[in-house]
Amino acid sequence: MQVIANLWGELLTVLTAVGTALPYILAYVALILLLMVVWSGVKRLLRPRHDYGSLKTVKFGDESAVASNTVASVISIVLIFVLWGAFTGSRLLPGFLHMPGPFQGTATFDYTLTGPDGATDDATVTVLVHPADVTTADPEVDPGTGIARNDSIAIGMFRSALLRVSDNDEITRDDGAEITAIDGSPIAPGGAVRTGFGHVLMTPKGTLNIAPSAGWQMEPIWLPPPEAVWSQAVTIARDGFRGASLWEHLGYSLFRVVVGFLLGALVGIPLGYAMGLSDWFRGWFDPIVEFMRPVPPLALIPLVIIWAGIGETGKIILLFLAALWIMAIAARSGVSGVRISKVHAAYSLGASKWQVMRHVIIPNSLPEIFTGARVAMGVCWGTVVAAELVAAQTGVGMMIMVASKFQNTDIVLMGVIVIGIVGFTIDLGIRWLERLMVPWKGKG
């Protein structure tokens, strides 16, 4: 019962988070729809198209009439970078596109101190908001006269700070003095007053919490601007990260994937063929393959680390296991997908068993094997990154894991982008190889 209550609480938290994000998501969708409307207006002004598809009157529901709109794809990519830049204050974007940034510079506000006897006095607090990574001393101010004295504080951008302004006053809080107003607006413990640079809040105990406006932009530690990520990429490509260059990290990851995948294919494909050609082998391996297939390779990481340590052997065993079952199943379905008339025709043309294997079954199963290879490479790439996150001396996964521990968000983002690009490139490469080697795919 407790579990259900806990889960219910968690669900509410998730829904609250979604609810908070919803306006932003809706704004994004609205922006896309707006651009769609704008583009369809622009398109009408261009020369009209007269291809076959444009003459179709029934388009809604006709999937073949829906081709990916290149303009939408370009807008999609550009928009991601524009939004990224706008919310990080990127220098790559013109300033008017930036979201309001955090307050930076010097500002002042006045507070009113009321003594236990009812006497009041105003004093000025000078606030210097500086970039968070630069240590800055509190600005020097003239304390002034009266029971309340002037204060000053330096605060990093995106931060807020508590300041017991009455500590240097003639009558302090311990003597019964209270702050009753900020910039002339009354304030009480737990309250807040809006000032020109942000907010001044009062804690329940009466301390002022000075919170300069954080604006709409993201702090670099959460989301660095694109150029920071790019410059990190350049730096790491040149100087390396943790004793290995970016290319070495990538090379290690790719080496593990390629070796693991090749070993998996080398064992899995013959295994699949055996399962497709012999009832004994199918009976033998079916339970093993069908059980192992739904086990995510990630779940094997701890076991592999226990058995083979965190070196290359363990990772290659893991990727071998990730590729093995996928390739075995692909080869098996490649064999069972062969039209019996092709096999019969080959036997009737005088082919031996071996020749049927070599000239009919293997080529016929290639399209399935390529499909399996694409899936297996995708899974292997995901698995290697995850394995490197857990334990590794090198590799892109290790790079982002270590970077995240030092809050180098720019390196983490760069790693994620590199991982995406490499994964996409691998897939493109296999598709290219597929077109080259099985041009008959889907045409049988």
Added chain:
Amino acid sequence: MAGLHIENLSMRFDLPDGGSVQALKDVSIDLKPGELLSVLGPSGCGKTTLLNIVAGFLAPTEGRITLNGSRVTGPGPDRGMVFQQGALFEWMNVRENVGFGPRMKGMKAKPKREIVDHLLDVVGLRDFKEKAVYELSGGMQQRVALARCLANEPDVILMDEPLGALDALTREKMQGLVLKLWKETGKTIVLITHSVEEALLLGERLIVMAPRPGRIHKEYNLPFADMGVGRDLREVKKDPRFAETREEILSMIWNMEEEIMGSAGEPV
């Protein structure tokens, strides 16, 4: 004992539910070399089973088949097959498909090329030698299948509804081609079809099979195949004997189908 001899062939197999099916019962056919036999019958009459047994893909439960004196126990290059469609190898071009049989025999490149070139001329695909088979139309693909079968010089050609998937016009053209190849090569041909017209046009002999159990219902010797060689097949169809035989066979098959329907359930 030249020719193809099918003696008292029966085929019975068990079903998973405990019952059994008598697919063929006591089928005997003697074919002299060079004869063209068409086999016709309603679906489920066992004509494809018969062909598969002759090809050696299935073993009969009773009876035997001999070809030129030797017993058939499995598939072999002496009996070529032409399937309805999809039996060409997409990973080979037209030339490689036609040359498959000679290649399996380990024939040298030069004689193989001569055979392939000759046969592609015969079926009219000389200019399509290097094309991928999936780039060809259905009719052209069946021409390739015929040429591939002939390249192996089988004694008997077994055709399992080879023109079944073609459109009517292409089909007529191909029927002429089959007749021409039959006369020119003098091969023994067994043709399975469900088109009565095709069976009449091409079959020098014609067997009508009946279902449950699959058996020979009636046998004909027909003049139309000989008449059709080198002539427009539409002329043959105008022959009054052609129309008469066609009607006879159609009503025979019609009655068989009625019988099946009647026994399958209560009349509505």
